[in-house]
Amino acid sequence: MNAHLTVTDLAISRGGIPVLEGVSFTLSPGRALVLRGPNGVGKTTLLRTLAGLQPPLAGTVSMPADAIAYSGHADGLKATLSVTENLSFWAAIYGTGGFAPVLEAMNLEALRDRMAGSLSAGQKRRLGLARLLVSGRPIWMLDEPTVSLDAASVALFAQAVRAHLGQGGSALMATHIELGIAEAEVLDLAPFKARPPVDGGRGHDFGEAFA
Amino acid sequence: MIALLLRDLRLAIRAGGGFGLGLAFFLIVTVLVPFGVGPEGGTLAKIAPGILWVGALLACLLSLDRIFALDFEDGSLDLLATAPIPLEAVVTMKAAAHWLTTGLPLVVAAPVFGVLLNLQGEGFFWLTVSLALGTPALSVIGTFGAALTVGLKRGGLLLSLLVLPLYVPTLIFGAETVRRGTEGMETGAPLMLLAGITAASIALLPFASAAAIRVNLR
Numbered sequence: 001m002n003a004h005l006t007v008t009d010l011a012i013s014r015g016g017i018p019v020l021e022g023v024s025f026t027l028s029p030g031r032a033l034v035l036r037g038p039n040g041v042g043k044t045t046l047l048r049t050l051a052g053l054q055p056p057l058a059g060t061v062s063m064p065a066d067a068i069a070y071s072g073h074a075d076g077l078k079a080t081l082s083v084t085e086n087l088s089f090w091a092a093i094y095g096t097g098g099f100a101p102v103l104e105a106m107n108l109e110a111l112r113d114r115m116a117g118s119l120s121a122g123q124k125r126r127l128g129l130a131r132l133l134v135s136g137r138p139i140w141m142l143d144e145p146t147v148s149l150d151a152a153s154v155a156l157f158a159q160a161v162r163a164h165l166g167q168g169g170s171a172l173m174a175t176h177i178e179l180g181i182a183e184a185e186v187l188d189l190a191p192f193k194a195r196p197p198v199d200g201g202r203g204h205d206f207g208e209a210f211a
Numbered sequence: 212m213i214a215l216l217l218r219d220l221r222l223a224i225r226a227g228g229g230f231g232l233g234l235a236f237f238l239i240v241t242v243l244v245p246f247g248v249g250p251e252g253g254t255l256a257k258i259a260p261g262i263l264w265v266g267a268l269l270a271c272l273l274s275l276d277r278i279f280a281l282d283f284e285d286g287s288l289d290l291l292a293t294a295p296i297p298l299e300a301v302v303t304m305k306a307a308a309h310w311l312t313t314g315l316p317l318v319v320a321a322p323v324f325g326v327l328l329n330l331q332g333e334g335f336f337w338l339t340v341s342l343a344l345g346t347p348a349l350s351v352i353g354t355f356g357a358a359l360t361v362g363l364k365r366g367g368l369l370l371s372l373l374v375l376p377l378y379v380p381t382l383i384f385g386a387e388t389v390r391r392g393t394e395g396m397e398t399g400a401p402l403m404l405l406a407g408i409t410a411a412s413i414a415l416l417p418f419a420s421a422a423a424i425r426v427n428l429r
Contacts, residue, residue: 048289051289051293052292052293053289053292053293053428053429054428054429055429066295068293069293070289070290070293071290072286072289072290073286074284074285074286074289075285075286076285076286076287076289076290077285077287078218078222078285078287079285080222080225081218081221081222081225085218085221088214089214089215089218090290092213092214093214093215093291093294093295093296094294094295095295131290
């Protein structure tokens with residue numbers, strides 16, 4: 001695991017409207033970076049862009065191929081599959097082997113044969129995070145990873161992230177909640193907010209459409 | 212890739228997966244048509260190839276919107292798009308899973324339902340052959356339609372409108388094969404065209420479906 005993520009002068013848009021511009025940072029192996037900023041500033045959009053789900057407006061992202069494990073707001077669980085069936089599916093997709101240690105790390109041992117649909121919100125979240133552990137990818141991109149987790153589970157999560165960093169992985173997290181990962185650096189996105197276009201945004205598009 | 216196929220098959224046969232929905236619909240159509248048309252055997256035998264093919268086609272259409280919608284809603288599609296397997300493989304496996312859960316049961320059950328419509332002699336054989344060759348195209352084309360409409364709320368109707376015209380060539384050559392087979396004529400040409408449509412769909416459409424999903428995930 002040796003993967004640098006370098007972002008240079010990145011500009012991104014959501015729904016066709018620029019939200020962030022001039023974002024530059026480097027994420028080295030063993031480091032964690034927490035993205036902060038008010039609602040709507042573009043944290044999720046930034047993570048989706050870095051994960052390759054949407055193209056950037058400008059700027060470059062450089063990292064090794066197949067390095068990212070992305071985790072969005074939704075956990076991607078199938079309600080009618082059991083906990084182990086959900087995990088073994090992702091383990092097979094990522095081509096990694098056993099997921100027994102992962103069940104233990106996320107305290108899912110007792111729930112292994114339960115249907116994912118009957119789990120509580122926090123338990124689902126833990127299962128969603130367990131998917132990251134089976135992915136074997138060096139760069140984790142987490143969008144609000146600790147939503148609906150209790151204090152003990154947040155501690156479990158912090159422990160898992162630390163272990164990941166210890167193995168030379170890195171993590172990029174968008175969150176409003178204190179994660180208890182002291183060594184994580186913080187990147188405030190508010191200063192990178194895209195300036196509104198001079199003529200008020202929409203008018204420009206209309207002008208172009210009728211030109 | 213196989214893991215994805217197995218997961219989709221497992222999801223389909225679990226509660227609420229919709230397995231057998233298409234088959235039940237096909238049964239309803241073939242049972243209702245004789246009531247509507249009347250019990251006169253000659254008429255039924257004449258329209259049987261067309262009705263059976265239209266029924267199979269509509270049954271296929273019924274479960275199309277579920278191909279990607281559920282994965283889109285629970286976030287799996289985002290995760291699959293960032294997973295190591297290419298999106299083209301994902302859509303191919305999705306189409307394969309759809310065919311195994313919808314198309315294959317139709318192929319197997321169609322001869323039985325043919326009895327209800329007084330299908331004649333050779334027709335049973337040609338019905339099975341033409342469905343076996345034609346239904347994969349229905350699944351692949353349908354997957355493309357589902358990829359185009361993924362993320363739209365209530366995209367089912369739009370999906371049907373998009374996909375039905377694309378189903379027409381398969382329907383024409385499929386029903387024609389059965390009709391000619393029933394009447395003891397040469398079936399080579401329509402069968403070959405049917406197989407050609409299926410082969411071309413399988414070869415080309417996964418790329419279009421993957422591109423459509425990439426756009427829709429933005």
